[in-house]
Amino acid sequence: MKFGVVRFPGSCDEVDALRACERFGDAELLWHHDRDLHQVDAVIVPGGFSYGDYLRAGAIARFSPVMESVAEFAQGGGPVLGICNGFQVLCEAGLLPGALLPNKTLRFVFRQVELAVENPDTPFTRACARGDRLSIPAKHTTGRYYAPDEMLDELEANGQVVLRYAPGQNFNGALRDIAGVTNEAANVMGLMPHPEHAVDPLTGSTDGGRIFESLATAAVAA
Amino acid sequence: MNPVGAAADARHRELGLTDSEYDLICERLGREPNEVELAVFSLMWSEHCGYKHSKKLLRTLPTEGPAVVMGPGENAGAVDVGDGLAVAFKVESHNHPSAVEPFQGAATGVGGILRDVFAIGARPIATLDSLRFGELDSERSRFLLDRAVAGIGHYGNSIGVATVGGEIAFEHPYEHNCLVNAMCLGIAPRERLIRSAAAGVGNHLVLLGARTGRDGIGGASVLASAELDEDEDKRPSVQIGDPFEEKKLLECCLELLDRGLLASLQDLGAAGLSSSSSEMASKGEVGIDIDVSKVPLREAGMEPFEIMVSESQERMLCVVEPPRLDAVLATCTEWEVRATVIGEVTDSRRLRVLDDGEVVGDMPVEALVDDCPLYDLEPERPTRQIYPAPRATLRDDASPRDKLLALLASPGVASKRWAYEQYDSVVGSRTVRRAGAGDAAVLMLAPDGGTGAIAVAIDGNGRRVAVDPYTGAAEAVLECAFNLACVGAEPLGLTNCLNFGNPEKPHIAWQLIEAVRGLGDACRELGVPVVGGNVSLYNEGSEGPIYPTPVVGMVGSLPDPARVPGMGFAREGDTIALIGSFTHSLPGSELWKLEGRLGEGLPELDLASHAEALEIVRAAVRSGLISSAHDVSDGGLACALAECCIAGGLGARVEYHHGEGGDELLFGEGPGGVVVSGTHEALADLATRAGEVGFAMIGHVGGNSLEIAAGAARLNLPVVDLRTAWERALPDLLS
Numbered sequence: 001m002k003f004g005v006v007r008f009p010g011s012c013d014e015v016d017a018l019r020a021c022e023r024f025g026d027a028e029l030l031w032h033h034d035r036d037l038h039q040v041d042a043v044i045v046p047g048g049f050s051y052g053d054y055l056r057a058g059a060i061a062r063f064s065p066v067m068e069s070v071a072e073f074a075q076g077g078g079p080v081l082g083i084c085n086g087f088q089v090l091c092e093a094g095l096l097p098g099a100l101l102p103n104k105t106l107r108f109v110f111r112q113v114e115l116a117v118e119n120p121d122t123p124f125t126r127a128c129a130r131g132d133r134l135s136i137p138a139k140h141t142t143g144r145y146y147a148p149d150e151m152l153d154e155l156e157a158n159g160q161v162v163l164r165y166a167p168g169q170n171f172n173g174a175l176r177d178i179a180g181v182t183n184e185a186a187n188v189m190g191l192m193p194h195p196e197h198a199v200d201p202l203t204g205s206t207d208g209g210r211i212f213e214s215l216a217t218a219a220v221a222a
Numbered sequence: 223m224n225p226v227g228a229a230a231d232a233r234h235r236e237l238g239l240t241d242s243e244y245d246l247i248c249e250r251l252g253r254e255p256n257e258v259e260l261a262v263f264s265l266m267w268s269e270h271c272g273y274k275h276s277k278k279l280l281r282t283l284p285t286e287g288p289a290v291v292m293g294p295g296e297n298a299g300a301v302d303v304g305d306g307l308a309v310a311f312k313v314e315s316h317n318h319p320s321a322v323e324p325f326q327g328a329a330t331g332v333g334g335i336l337r338d339v340f341a342i343g344a345r346p347i348a349t350l351d352s353l354r355f356g357e358l359d360s361e362r363s364r365f366l367l368d369r370a371v372a373g374i375g376h377y378g379n380s381i382g383v384a385t386v387g388g389e390i391a392f393e394h395p396y397e398h399n400c401l402v403n404a405m406c407l408g409i410a411p412r413e414r415l416i417r418s419a420a421a422g423v424g425n426h427l428v429l430l431g432a433r434t435g436r437d438g439i440g441g442a443s444v445l446a447s448a449e450l451d452e453d454e455d456k457r458p459s460v461q462i463g464d465p466f467e468e469k470k471l472l473e474c475c476l477e478l479l480d481r482g483l484l485a486s487l488q489d490l491g492a493a494g495l496s497s498s499s500s501e502m503a504s505k506g507e508v509g510i511d512i513d514v515s516k517v518p519l520r521e522a523g524m525e526p527f528e529i530m531v532s533e534s535q536e537r538m539l540c541v542v543e544p545p546r547l548d549a550v551l552a553t554c555t556e557w558e559v560r561a562t563v564i565g566e567v568t569d570s571r572r573l574r575v576l577d578d579g580e581v582v583g584d585m586p587v588e589a590l591v592d593d594c595p596l597y598d599l600e601p602e603r604p605t606r607q608i609y610p611a612p613r614a615t616l617r618d619d620a621s622p623r624d625k626l627l628a629l630l631a632s633p634g635v636a637s638k639r640w641a642y643e644q645y646d647s648v649v650g651s652r653t654v655r656r657a658g659a660g661d662a663a664v665l666m667l668a669p670d671g672g673t674g675a676i677a678v679a680i681d682g683n684g685r686r687v688a689v690d691p692y693t694g695a696a697e698a699v700l701e702c703a704f705n706l707a708c709v710g711a712e713p714l715g716l717t718n719c720l721n722f723g724n725p726e727k728p729h730i731a732w733q734l735i736e737a738v739r740g741l742g743d744a745c746r747e748l749g750v751p752v753v754g755g756n757v758s759l760y761n762e763g764s765e766g767p768i769y770p771t772p773v774v775g776m777v778g779s780l781p782d783p784a785r786v787p788g789m790g791f792a793r794e795g796d797t798i799a800l801i802g803s804f805t806h807s808l809p810g811s812e813l814w815k816l817e818g819r820l821g822e823g824l825p826e827l828d829l830a831s832h833a834e835a836l837e838i839v840r841a842a843v844r845s846g847l848i849s850s851a852h853d854v855s856d857g858g859l860a861c862a863l864a865e866c867c868i869a870g871g872l873g874a875r876v877e878y879h880h881g882e883g884g885d886e887l888l889f890g891e892g893p894g895g896v897v898v899s900g901t902h903e904a905l906a907d908l909a910t911r912a913g914e915v916g917f918a919m920i921g922h923v924g925g926n927s928l929e930i931a932a933g934a935a936r937l938n939l940p941v942v943d944l945r946t947a948w949e950r951a952l953p954d955l956l957s
């Protein structure tokens with residue numbers, strides 16, 4: 001099992017994601033210029049401020065060479081996880097439904113949040129049970145999940161809403177408390193909170209590890 | 223030698239040079255300086271670069287210690303933290319730019335201190351900020367706070383360096399001159415650390431990073447070395463930050479160093495190319511030629527002097543041996559970092575400025591760096607307090623209960639969550655104790671291949687230094703050391719930023735001298751060397767000087783981060799004890815401030831006894847046997863106990879009788895008191911080891927309220943009320 005973690009100029013959490021992956025399998029960084037995904041079994045698009053994000057968050061990164069290969073990989077059924085800026089990039093690339101808008105406070109917010117697992121039947125959550133609570137830090141300025149009502153209904157009906165902020169935890173104003181969604185085929189997921197920062201008891205929580213563990217076991221099962 | 227009459231040309235005065243300094247420049251050049259030379263000299267001989275009023279004092283501070291790897295004089299200091307690793311750190315001010323444009327001022331303050339740390343080859347892993355503003359009933363202060371915090375977050379979050387701690391205080395004397403001090407810590411394998419001395423005649427001088435523009439021209443002399451004058455529009459002197467450019471620059475520089483491609487590296491900060499090139503040349507005892515026509519510019523038509531003094535951000539200067547140039551340029555291309563050969567190292571010991579080959583400036587390096595005149599201060603102790611009393615907001619006959627609630631809700635004591643929630647404190651996967659989660663931030667070294675952890679705290683209480691400069695400054699060192707002890711860390715070194723008013727005024731000179739004496743004595747007694755720092759003088763607005771504000775940032779190490787207790791009470795039934803030679807006093811306290819009093823003189827410190835108490839607290843924490851540790855600071859014992867209750871979500875019943883009762887016991891302040899909790903057996907054992915150091919069992923953890931009996935004073939408050947007062951204060955004031 002090998003994870004690939006994309007590195008754009010301006011990525012900030014790519015090394016943290018790499019280390020989190022290494023707890024559950026092999027992992028290497030994938031440089032943004034490089035179209036070769038080095039035969040990885042799963043791709044992580046990490047957090048940060050790709051290309052500075054001075055335009056709309058994720059709007060430039062989606063055009064980088066590596067993202068062409070990531071899109072092909074996803075279309076072939078390969079698992080792709082976008083975290084924070086990675087979620088924004090995947091939405092911009094059209095690999096995930098909906099969009100991320102500025103937080104309702106218009107400020108960057110760092111907070112440890114509780115997430116509820118809504119759908120454990122995905123490659124990203126199979127190590128969890130429905131209703132499990134995960135304590136994971138979130139940190140972003142642009143994390144308010146948005147999609148038109150009909151689309152939200154559809155996402156819910158398809159089980160694509162995988163993670164929700166627990167009651168009282170939705171600080172960014174995300175519609176229907178959505179913290180993480182998948183595409184229809186459930187092989188691409190994006191979430192705003194940072195599971196890679198919740199893999200070591202010393203830094204506060206190990207709940208994020210279950211996302212990486214899920215991916216690792218999913219790859220082995222496949 | 224033919225000194226020229228200074229009065230003939232007043233240009234030098236506009237640039238902040240005195241007539242006698244101008245004469246000295248003429249003497250060292252053997253002629254009058256041209257425009258380029260005058261601009262370069264005026265910056266190199268400014269207070270900000272030349273430390274002309276503070277250098278003699280700074281030499282009195284202790285700088286040697288077993289852990290010191292790099293001391294003052296380099297871009298940052300560094301200490302050994304074991305396992306072949308070194309931690310580099312430094313604090314620097316960006317006060318005047320932040321007073322003019324708080325968002326960019328604070329953001330570029332962070333950007334600048336980050337460059338200082340990676341300039342010596344260390345990867346920045348954490349920043350802390352020490353901020354001072356006027357009272358929050360002022361709209362201007364609320365604006366400055368809001369924008370400075372946003373600016374710090376913008377830069378730190380975007381570049382991916384954790385902001386792990388800091389402090390914010392609000393006092394009227396900062397109304398017209400806020401303080402923004404930023405500290406950065408970096409980590410590196412010891413052997414990767416690099417010095418800035420230029421070496422190797424014939425080597426290339428390569429400028430990395432952003433293009434050079436007209437932003438920040440004269441920042442060091444115009445903004446940082448004179449009092450702020452509100453009539454003048456100084457905004458063009460403030461630089462604009464680009465954290466993305468710096469992120470690329472940071473990764474690129476660290477890769478260049480990892481691959482051993484650089485002979486030396488230096489950041490461009492105050493005074494831009496002038497300062498970086500002359501300091502590199504001075505340290506390497508060489509000369510440097512710079513051709514300004516080769517410098518990539520943001521706009522056409524910049525004069526050579528403008529290119530030499532521009533403070534455009536996100537630039538670094540390095541020396542490269544010719545055979546390695548191609549590899550350097552290729553690495554820069556990979557990171558999309560601009561790299562341009564702009565000059566070379568010479569054996570002339572002169573800084574020569576060329577414009578397309580034509581010499582437009584030619585100055586001896588020694589004159590620029592070493593010949594800046596140093597001035598003796600002319601101190602005079604004021605006969606009475608020079609600061610007006612604060613405006614009273616609390617009646618002095620209020621009940622102890624109301625006093626405690628008022629203190630918890632005063633912005634100086636209240637929760638700073640509003641601010642630190644705007645900072646990423648976990649990026650890097652090292653943060654064991656985040657802002658707000660302990661007296662000091664704790665960062666583990668495992669991601670860097672080390673064992674154990676480091677701890678860092680930043681502190682400085684200007685009001686107490688205003689009341690007593692010597693003792694107040696020494697207290698800042700003690701406060702940091704006690705913060706570190708509460709997480710089990712032993713200090714390895716400290717950095718400081720001396721924020722003072724105009725040193726040419728005798729009372730300010732006296733404050734500065736006394737404060738540095740206090741810092742030095744405390745450092746010597748605790749065995750903590752000063753490895754670097756920064757001085758920010760002329761912090762005065764239209765209503766007078768700021769409180770004298772030495773800010774201390776201290777770094778220590780601890781063996782086992784898993785054993786670090788929280789600051790909050792952790793278990794029903796635990797015993798509570800107060801450790802340390804804690805002297806309660808009200809002058810300079812938060813309570814007196816609320817009551818509209820300042821006071822004069824703090825109780826004399828017994829530094830040796832504090833050193834002993836530190837050892838005992840540290841050992842107790844490291845043993846893993848105590849449940850919580852939190853030091854008594856702003857607002858005194860009652861506030862410390864309330865904070866332990868709030869953090870742990872548990873009440874406590876405390877009885878404390880020690881000399882006189884009342885306000886002094888509950889709210890009196892002073893260094894060296896630590897509230898710990900644990901099983902009765904653990905604390906009884908600790909008591910036997912306390913020796914001469916004060917130790918008192920003062921109560922038990924439990925219930926939903928905090929009950930205190932101190933002398934004749936009684937108070938009883940539900941924890942939920944304490945929490946509401948403490949947590950709501952800042953959001954309510956700022957909404």
